[in-house]
Amino acid sequence: MSTATTELATLNTTARGDHFTPGWDRQGNPPMWSEPKTSFVPYLWKSADAYRYLNESREVVPLELTERRNLILTNPAPGNIYPSVRTLVMAYQMVVPGDIARTHRHAPHAGRVILESEGAFTVVNGVRIDMKPGDILLTPGMHWHGHGHEGTEPAIWVDFLDIPLVQLLEPMYFEPYDDETEFQMWETITRDSPFVFPIEKTHGRLASAEIESPFHGRRIKFDTDLMPTIGLYAVQLRPGESTEKFRTTSNHQFVVIEGSGVAEIDGQEIPFERGDAFVAPAWKFRSLRSDDGAILVNISDEPLQQYCKYFREESAAEAHEDTRNKAYRVGA
Numbered sequence: 001m002s003t004a005t006t007e008l009a010t011l012n013t014t015a016r017g018d019h020f021t022p023g024w025d026r027q028g029n030p031p032m033w034s035e036p037k038t039s040f041v042p043y044l045w046k047s048a049d050a051y052r053y054l055n056e057s058r059e060v061v062p063l064e065l066t067e068r069r070n071l072i073l074t075n076p077a078p079g080n081i082y083p084s085v086r087t088l089v090m091a092y093q094m095v096v097p098g099d100i101a102r103t104h105r106h107a108p109h110a111g112r113v114i115l116e117s118e119g120a121f122t123v124v125n126g127v128r129i130d131m132k133p134g135d136i137l138l139t140p141g142m143h144w145h146g147h148g149h150e151g152t153e154p155a156i157w158v159d160f161l162d163i164p165l166v167q168l169l170e171p172m173y174f175e176p177y178d179d180e181t182e183f184q185m186w187e188t189i190t191r192d193s194p195f196v197f198p199i200e201k202t203h204g205r206l207a208s209a210e211i212e213s214p215f216h217g218r219r220i221k222f223d224t225d226l227m228p229t230i231g232l233y234a235v236q237l238r239p240g241e242s243t244e245k246f247r248t249t250s251n252h253q254f255v256v257i258e259g260s261g262v263a264e265i266d267g268q269e270i271p272f273e274r275g276d277a278f279v280a281p282a283w284k285f286r287s288l289r290s291d292d293g294a295i296l297v298n299i300s301d302e303p304l305q306q307y308c309k310y311f312r313e314e315s316a317a318e319a320h321e322d323t324r325n326k327a328y329r330v331g332a
């Protein structure tokens with residue numbers, strides 16, 4: 001070994017000992033790469049499986065042990081222990097008649113897509129909102145919220161939260177309402193609130209919705225100004241409709257609230273039906289189609305990526321163009 005080589009090896013070792021990583025000796029860990037990549041994978045969670053596990057939990061898991069009867073939709077990416085996609089997480093949750101979920105608040109923004117509910121409600125900052133199947137409820141960060149149930153059958157919904165993003169940025173807070181009062185009672189009962197998108201209004205908007213783009217199809221956007229990290233949309237596939245294959249830098253979660261169809265994500269055919277949830281991680285080509293019609297709720301970090309000016313989307317044809325000459329489509 002030459003003297004220079006020995007000196008370089010000594011320099012590298014000594015610098016690393018003082019927690020400097022020599023830029024000339026990255027050891028296979030480049031900080032940037034030529035295009036988006038993710039270890040997260042497309043995945044489908046079947047509602048029938050979720051309902052079965054939640055029902056079984058009623059027999060064997062006392063609520064005082066769990067606080068929540070929920071099932072977190074953990075992406076099967078190697079080494080992943082929590083998120084559904086990089087920035088977001090979903091969970092099926094069951095509330096049985098008589099249960100209350102204690103009032104609390106937290107930094108992460110959250111919402112829920114209601115699948116089964118007759119008599120279940122959420123109280124957000126003193127406003128009670130009765131939940132119907134197909135509704136979407138918001139509980140923006142640091143808003144007090146708790147759930148109750150005055151009906152006779154279990155209520156089931158899919159929660160969505162930006163917890164993985166908050167874990168990354170680290171401004172995490174969680175607070176119970178108070179030690180004396182476990183549940184914040186309501187001052188008003190309404191379905192006319194920025195915290196709820198009732199299914200009947202979603203149907204009305206979709207009925208007159210135009211095709212937004214070949215990639216997104218008939219998509220409407222819900223107002224999430226109170227929780228700007230989360231983009232929230234409803235996508236309708238009318239019978240026989242399909243969307244064009246494309247890829248986007250944003251990460252997407254879907255919950256099927258009506259009908260059935262097929263998603264093709266990264267070459268995988270994913271047949272979905274009402275109640276199912278699936279994910280399309282960043283930069284995986286995807287398209288949707290339905291023979292009989294479907295409505296999906298789509299939760300993503302698209303507006304956040306647009307705000308950051310990271311957002312890109314492109315068709316399969318555009319993917320083959322010379323990168324240096326490519327006119328990236330950056331969305332609205």
Ligand SMILES: [Fe+2]
Pocket residue numbers: 104105106110145
């Ligand atoms: Fe919560």
